[in-house]
Amino acid sequence: MRHPEAYDDPKATALAEIKGQVTFKDVTFGYDKSKPVLHEVDLDVAPGEMIGLVGKSGVGKTTTVNLIARFYDVDRGAIEIDGVDVRNLRLEDLRSQIGIVLQEPFLFSGTIAENIGYGNPGATFEEIMQAAQAANAHNFIVAKADGYDTSVGERGNNLSGGEKQRVSIARALLHDPKILILDEATSSVDVETEKEIQEAVVRLIKNRTTFAIAHRLSTLRNANRLVVLDAGRIVEVGTHSELMDKKGAFYDLVALQQQTSEIIGIRE
Ligand SMILES: Nc1ncnc2c1ncn2[C@@H]1O[C@H](COP(=O)(O)OP(=O)(O)OP(=O)(O)O)[C@@H](O)[C@H]1O
Numbered sequence: 136m137r138h139p140e141a142y143d144d145p146k147a148t149a150l151a152e153i154k155g156q157v158t159f160k161d162v163t164f165g166y167d168k169s170k171p172v173l174h175e176v177d178l179d180v181a182p183g184e185m186i187g188l189v190g191k192s193g194v195g196k197t198t199t200v201n202l203i204a205r206f207y208d209v210d211r212g213a214i215e216i217d218g219v220d221v222r223n224l225r226l227e228d229l230r231s232q233i234g235i236v237l238q239e240p241f242l243f244s245g246t247i248a249e250n251i252g253y254g255n256p257g258a259t260f261e262e263i264m265q266a267a268q269a270a271n272a273h274n275f276i277v278a279k280a281d282g283y284d285t286s287v288g289e290r291g292n293n294l295s296g297g298e299k300q301r302v303s304i305a306r307a308l309l310h311d312p313k314i315l316i317l318d319e320a321t322s323s324v325d326v327e328t329e330k331e332i333q334e335a336v337v338r339l340i341k342n343r344t345t346f347a348i349a350h351r352l353s354t355l356r357n358a359n360r361l362v363v364l365d366a367g368r369i370v371e372v373g374t375h376s377e378l379m380d381k382k383g384a385f386y387d388l389v390a391l392q393q394q395t396s397e398i399i400g401i402r403e
């Protein structure tokens with residue numbers, strides 16, 4: 136087994152100008168090798184393309200995106216960026232190209248400005264503010280008594296879920312990666328906040344290869360293709376309308392979500 140940090144290679148410079156093609160080649164992976172969670176996943180994503188990953192809870196959506204940033208390595212097959220196996224890239228270089236907006240945004244107990252600037256130590260206050268504006272976060276930030284100096288508290292506890300998401304979008308905008316991973320929160324936010332987050336997401340995905348795990352159908356409308364996972368396998372790939380016409384796995388998921396929304400009274 137090769138230790139990525141120790142692998143030094145002039146490819147680092149080449150990677151600084153990646154196009155953002157991401158290819159899964161026959162990828163099989165399990166947290167326990169004897170129990171695969173993903174099976175023979177094949178997927179070729181073009182630079183700038185947005186993929187919506189959908190499927191029921193536990194089918195392997197988060198696992199799929201975690202493999203791109205090498206939080207884990209595949210057991211079989213390979214993941215390539217611009218045709219280069221990610222295992223042949225320096226971990227630092229790979230991750231500098233990937234922006235991640237997580238299901239549970241990672242915030243640390245510093246100020247809002249520090250949290251946005253995390254990962255970009257050289258960023259000026261002006262740049263941080265511009266990112267916050269594009270993320271529709273600026274207004275709620277300046278409405279707080281300490282503005283950008285507001286402490287977010289332990290794990291971001293002083294901020295609401297929708298605020299945390301926008302801080303994390305601002306961080307990703309500032310980071311400006313070629314490849315973007317959005318693992319969307321399931322927690323429902325009010326309609327106005329939802330709209331602000333959606334606008335921010337549209338700005339964020341522009342010119343980036345995006346993998347969006349979306350629980351809300353409104354996010355999926357921006358996707359070029361949807362990939363439906365079931366029990367760790369890709370069962371359908373297509374545009375929203377193709378998959379709706381097909382009346383298969385995706386159609387069933389949508390029907391299920393509509394039923395659930397009616398029962399618990401949320402609107403899509
Ligand atoms: N760190 C881990 N260690 C062991 N098993 C894990 C780990 N993370 C996830 N799993 C298991 O792998 C499978 C796929 O999980 P994954 O998190 O990829 O699902 P998901 O599709 O993202 O679900 P959700 O919609 O609930 O977020 C599940 O059976 C889960 O229990």
Ligand SMILES: [Mg+2]
Nearest residue numbers: 196197198238
């Ligand atoms: Mg998940």
